[in-house]
Amino acid sequence: xxxxxxxxxxxxxxxxxxxxxxxxxxxxxxxxxxxxxxxxxxxxxxxxxxxxxxxxxxxxxxxxxxxxxxxxxxxxxxxxxxxxxxxxxxxxxxxxxxxxxxxxxxxxxxxxxxxxxxxxxxxxxxxxxxxxxxxxxxxxxxxxxxxxxxxxxxxxxxxx
Amino acid sequence: xxxxxxxxxxxxxxxxxxxxxxxxxxxxxxxxxxxxxxxxxxxxxxxxxxxxxxxxxxxxxxxxxxxxxxxxxxxxxxxxxxxxxxxxxxxxxxxxxxxxxxxxxxxxxxxxxxxxxxxxxxxxxxxxxxxxxxxxxxxxxxxxxxxxxxxxxxxxxxxxxxxxxxxxxxxxxxxxxxxxxxxxxxxxxxxxxxxxxxxxxxxxxxxxxxxxxxxxxxxxxxxxxxxxxxxxxxxxxxxxxxxxxxxxxxxxxxxxxxxxxxxxxxxxxxxxxxxxxxxxxxxxxxxxxxxxxxxxxxxxxxxxxxxxxxxxxxxxxxxxxxxxxxxxxxxxxxxxxxxxxxxxxxxxxxxxxxxxxxxxxxxxxxxxxxxxxxxxxxxxxxxxxxxxxxxxxxxxxxxxxxxxxxxxxxxxxxxxxxxxxxxxxxxxxxxxxxxxxxxxxxxxxxxxxxxxxxxxxxxxxxxxxxxxxxxxxxxxxxxxxxxxxxxxxxxxxxxxxxxxxxxxxxxxxxxxxxxxxxxxxxxxxxxxxxxxxxxxxxxxxxxxxxxxxxxxxxxxxxxxxxxxxxxxxxxxxxxxxxxxxxxxxxxxxxxxxxxxxxxxxxxxxxxxxxxxxxxxxxxxxxxxxxxxxxxxxxxxxxxxxxxxxxxxxxxxxxxxxxxxxxxxxxxxxxx
Numbered sequence: 001x002x003x004x005x006x007x008x009x010x011x012x013x014x015x016x017x018x019x020x021x022x023x024x025x026x027x028x029x030x031x032x033x034x035x036x037x038x039x040x041x042x043x044x045x046x047x048x049x050x051x052x053x054x055x056x057x058x059x060x061x062x063x064x065x066x067x068x069x070x071x072x073x074x075x076x077x078x079x080x081x082x083x084x085x086x087x088x089x090x091x092x093x094x095x096x097x098x099x100x101x102x103x104x105x106x107x108x109x110x111x112x113x114x115x116x117x118x119x120x121x122x123x124x125x126x127x128x129x130x131x132x133x134x135x136x137x138x139x140x141x142x143x144x145x146x147x148x149x150x151x152x153x154x155x156x157x158x159x160x
Numbered sequence: 161x162x163x164x165x166x167x168x169x170x171x172x173x174x175x176x177x178x179x180x181x182x183x184x185x186x187x188x189x190x191x192x193x194x195x196x197x198x199x200x201x202x203x204x205x206x207x208x209x210x211x212x213x214x215x216x217x218x219x220x221x222x223x224x225x226x227x228x229x230x231x232x233x234x235x236x237x238x239x240x241x242x243x244x245x246x247x248x249x250x251x252x253x254x255x256x257x258x259x260x261x262x263x264x265x266x267x268x269x270x271x272x273x274x275x276x277x278x279x280x281x282x283x284x285x286x287x288x289x290x291x292x293x294x295x296x297x298x299x300x301x302x303x304x305x306x307x308x309x310x311x312x313x314x315x316x317x318x319x320x321x322x323x324x325x326x327x328x329x330x331x332x333x334x335x336x337x338x339x340x341x342x343x344x345x346x347x348x349x350x351x352x353x354x355x356x357x358x359x360x361x362x363x364x365x366x367x368x369x370x371x372x373x374x375x376x377x378x379x380x381x382x383x384x385x386x387x388x389x390x391x392x393x394x395x396x397x398x399x400x401x402x403x404x405x406x407x408x409x410x411x412x413x414x415x416x417x418x419x420x421x422x423x424x425x426x427x428x429x430x431x432x433x434x435x436x437x438x439x440x441x442x443x444x445x446x447x448x449x450x451x452x453x454x455x456x457x458x459x460x461x462x463x464x465x466x467x468x469x470x471x472x473x474x475x476x477x478x479x480x481x482x483x484x485x486x487x488x489x490x491x492x493x494x495x496x497x498x499x500x501x502x503x504x505x506x507x508x509x510x511x512x513x514x515x516x517x518x519x520x521x522x523x524x525x526x527x528x529x530x531x532x533x534x535x536x537x538x539x540x541x542x543x544x545x546x547x548x549x550x551x552x553x554x555x556x557x558x559x560x561x562x563x564x565x566x567x568x569x570x571x572x573x574x575x576x577x578x579x580x581x582x583x584x585x586x587x588x589x590x591x592x593x594x595x596x597x598x599x600x601x602x603x604x605x606x607x608x609x610x611x612x613x614x615x616x617x618x619x620x621x622x623x624x625x626x627x628x629x630x631x632x633x634x635x636x637x638x639x640x641x642x643x644x645x646x647x648x649x650x651x652x653x654x655x656x657x658x659x660x661x662x663x664x665x666x667x668x669x670x671x672x673x674x675x676x677x678x679x680x681x682x683x684x685x686x687x688x689x690x691x692x693x694x695x696x697x698x699x700x701x702x703x704x705x706x707x708x709x710x711x712x713x714x715x716x717x718x719x720x721x722x723x724x725x726x727x728x729x730x731x732x733x734x735x736x737x738x739x740x741x742x743x744x745x746x747x748x749x750x751x752x753x754x755x756x757x758x759x760x761x762x763x764x765x766x767x768x769x770x771x772x773x774x775x776x777x778x779x780x781x782x783x784x785x786x787x788x789x790x791x792x793x794x795x796x797x798x799x800x801x802x803x804x805x806x807x808x809x810x811x812x813x814x815x816x817x818x819x820x821x822x823x824x825x826x827x828x829x830x831x
Contacts (some may be wrong), residue, residue: 052792058792065748070754077758130519134802137795141738144796147746148629155625 005090006074006082012097013070015151020063020104027056027112038123048122048129052115055136059100059108061145066100069137069154089159096153103146111139137139162529164505165470166817168194168498171480172463172488178210180483182452185464186444187255187831188479189821190472192501193451194465211457215449221442223266228435231274236428248568250828251437258441258827265438270431276428281420288413294392294408301352301399304366308395309673311366320368323381323388327363333384341373364389406748421829436826443823451820455650457695467500499523503817510535512579515572520802528650530810534801537639541797543586544632548753551596551786552588555580561577568828580668580790587793593618594628594746598782599753621747628743636739637675639800640732643808644668650809662707664808670700671732701726703729735804741796749789 003114035049068077075083098124118132169191173181185191240249252756253261299307301322310320325333337349348368365386369377381388395402455464468476473491478488494500502522504514506529513535523529546552559581563569571576591597593615602613644664651660673696680689708725709718756778764774806812822829 054682054791058788061750061752061788065751065755070749070760072758077762091532096661130516130798130802133795134799137799138803140796141741141799144741145737145746147748148740151744151747152629 004087005085007075008087008090009070009093012094012101013067015101016063016070016097016104017060017067018063019101020108021060023105023108024057024060024063024077027059027108027110027115028053030109030112031115031119032120036066037046038119041123045123045126048126048132049119052119052122052132052136054062055115055133055140056108058140059104059111059143062143063104065133066097066147066150066154069151070097073154073157073159083159085159089157092157093159094153096150096157099146099149099153100143104143107139107143107146111136111143162505163523163525163527163818164503164533166467166494166500166503166525167470167473167491168494168500169466169473169476170463170488170490170492171466172461174484174486175210175457175460175462177484177486178462181462181464181480181487182448183193183255184476184479184483185466186448186820186822187829188468188472188476190476190819191466191468192817192819193453193454194467196456196463196465200668211453211455212450215446215453218446218449219443221262221267221426221438222446223438224271225435227271228267228431229439231278232424232428232435235425236432238432244566245826246568247562247573248570249566250568250824250826252688252797252828252830254830255441255444255822258437258829261434262438262441265434265436268440268629270427272437274427274431277420277423281417281424284413284417284420288410288417291406291413293411294395295403295410297389297391298403298406299531300364303364304399306368308391308399309397310368311391312393312395317371318368319371319374320366321378321381321388321389322364322366323386324362325365325384325386325809327361329385330363330365333365333381333386336380336384336705353777388599405694426653431808440823440825440827441830443825444829447820447823448515464777466820468498469503469505469817481604494525499815501817502527504529504531504816506531511574512582513538515576515579516798516801517812518816519798520806520810522814522816523810524811524814527814528646528810530646530806533642533646534805537642537805538634538797538801539582539586541742541800542583543588543590544742545585545793546587546749546789547590547594547746548598548749548789549588549591550596550601550753550782551749552584552591554782554786555587555790559584570824576783590746592616594621594750596750596753598778599750599755599756599757599785601753602675604757621743621750625743625747628746629740632739632742633736635733635742636800636804637671639805640735640808641668641672641737643805643810647809658710662703662710666700666703666707667732668700669696670704670729673697675702735807739800741800743795745789745792748792749785752785753782753788756785 031053035045038045038049071077073083073093074085105115113123114136118135122129122132171181171185185193211663222353238245304311304319304322309321314320334349350366350368367377367381367386397405403680454465455462457463468491477489480487502525504517506514510532513531516534516538517523517529517531546555564576593616595602595613597613602609619628619631643668648664648668651657651664673693676685676689676693677697679685679695680687680693704723704725712718712721728804746796759781760774760778763777764770766773
């Protein structure tokens with residue numbers, strides 16, 4: 001049972017990076033399909049389509065960020081060696097990873113759908129780019145809040 | 161500052177100067193033509209026939225130009241990259257030059273040439289695909305050793321047919337044909353060798369038979385699953401010979417196709433520069449006559465109405481006066497009931513932020529222009545989100561390079577770039593005070609500078625995030641309260657004192673009071689702020705409560721709506737918490753930077769080439785980080801403006817001033 005804490009913490013980090021990455025991949029995929037459709041009609045919209053497609057990609061980055069944060073906290077980056085962790089601390093870190101893992105996963109998918117709809121919108125009304133960017137950003141708010149929650153929780157947990 | 165004052169102009173002129181006046185209005189690029197009320201298709205046709213003729217001429221030219229652009233653009237190697245073109249590197253020409261060019265160029269001839277080459281290409285491609293299909297067919301007929309004319313024509317007594325038969329039916333077919341064995345010399349079935357790897361289900365077979373038995377034999381064939389393959393009638397020689405012919409033909413056609421494409425390319429290279437210029441010219445002309453067609457006509461005069469910014473009136477008047485003396489130009493202020501379009505006009509400092517307002521929705525003509533009000537907040541928020549001195553230097557350096565290289569950037573794009581130039585300043589400042597330079601680059605690689613970096617730090621989001629969270633939320637409160645005060649000011653301006661007090665000032669008192677109370681309790685402000693805050697909050701709450709009950713019948717309804725209104729404070733709580741994204745995004749860019757440096761440092765430990773990989777990781781990683789974080793730092797502060805800030809006082813709802821302009825996609829028109 002010596003390594004249970006470390007394992008739990010790593011499990012959390014893995015979920016943070018993996019689930020939000022999955023969400024972003026789906027979200028970007030959905031938006032990309034929509035963008036490709038619009039560009040068959042008007043290839044000049046590549047720039048605006050790309051920006052809208054990229055919007056659901058941030059969740060994956062947030063997840064990665066939390067995963068690195070955890071690895072850093074555990075001393076697994078660089079040559080210093082892992083810190084000692086009891087299972088309680090490991091569970092705490094695991095819990096801290098959940099907000100970005102779950103919200104990142106789901107919000108990226110829904111943000112991707114909104115992005116896809118926004119891409120359809122600019123295909124008809126290119127001047128509405130501002131509004132088209134804001135709609136998916138409304139969804140991302142909750143990923144940002146989850147990121148913040150995860151960060152604050154991780155900072156509060158004492159290890160080593 | 162704010163919304164530019166417009167004048168409504170009425171212009172009466174004689175038909176003889178029609179063309180010059182129209183050109184003057186368009187080239188001023190400052191007049192938005194208003195439809196006169198009597199505008200109807202029928203009326204237009206009878207009175208404005210010259211305009212209509214000019215309009216249909218421009219449309220005719222444009223349809224040729226669109227055809228040429230569509231056909232030639234894929235073959236055209238533009239000497240000016242499209243990015244350069246967007247940034248103003250376009251040939252400078254005057255409208256007279258373009259008009260002359262248009263007279264000298266016969267678009268019809270270019271169209272004909274292009275069509276001819278296009279048709280040739282299509283024809284060649286058609287023949288080529290035919291020839292390839294022939295060759296593919298011949299590949300399957302290698303087993304047939306006689307002249308193919310036996311199949312396509314036959315001899316006096318014999319005829320042959322080629323077809324496919326299912327592998328399992330071959331023997332059945334052979335047996336069935338065996339019944340004709342008494343005339344064995346009259347039937348001969350040749351079956352292709354079966355290639356096990358290829359398509360084993362279907363086998364090619366050739367059948368040579370005597371003409372007198374044709375019907376019976378073909379009947380047997382059909383019943384036994386033999387389906388004939390059509391052999392093109394031009395096949396006469398043996399398969400091997402025909403193959404040679406087909407291969408030669410394909411080579412010839414391929415050469416012809418290449419030649420046609422080369423011709424197309426030459427056509428494109430020769431004509432595209434002209435076509436592009438004419439595209440701008442005729443698009444301008446089309447716009448011009450479409451807009452002028454909104455004028456009213458009499459037998460000899462034309463009457464055009466348009467909006468024009470006050471500052472442009474003099475210039476236009478002198479230009480119009482120089483054309484003819486038979487012109488009457490009157491400027492008038494918009495009447496109270498009229499809703500003129502909106503042109504935002506801000507000083508140099510706020511102008512780049514105009515685009516943020518326009519992206520949402522411009523204000524109405526008599527509304528408040530929110531641009532100067534949102535500009536400082538956007539500036540600060542962007543800085544906090546990107547928040548890295550190194551990224552700021554890269555951003556500013558790139559912009560400096562662009563401005564140095566491109567001297568003729570169009571005004572709109574220039575303003576947009578300037579917006580980022582401004583924001584790089586706030587990014588630099590926040591990067592310095594939060595100690596972020598390419599993430600934690602200094603701590604990781606240049607420890608000697610750490611004391612210097614630390615001496616400049618005022619906040620440390622890494623070790624004390626609560627401090628930055630507090631600052632973010634405080635900025636949020638300031639931003640929201642500022643929005644409430646603007647709303648109150650706007651209402652007072654229109655004489656709605658009670659609404660200003662009840663809907664805006666009350667909430668201002670309530671929330672600021674609560675903040676004073678909370679901060680006072682926390683010991684960050686002198687203790688008498690606790691009492692002041694308490695008093696403000698209670699006063700605010702009472703006003704909110706009473707105001708909500710206004711106009712409701714019965715004491716019970718009044719109380720209910722009062723409580724409901726107070727419950728609305730949760731939305732303010734949500735609004736304020738929304739500003740925590742400033743911390744989160746700033747944190748995000750700092751940690752991404754940190755991760756990149758970490759990975760670079762790890763890569764540098766690889767023996768021999770590690771340093772190289774490390775440098776690539778660090779440079780590539782930071783470029784990625786800059787791009788993704790600029791996107792986030794633009795979008796999220798913008799959302800705070802649109803949703804939280806504008807929600808308090810601004811609806812937009814205006815219509816942008818859209819003057820009659822010249823098309824300048826490929827050229828810059830000099831006046």
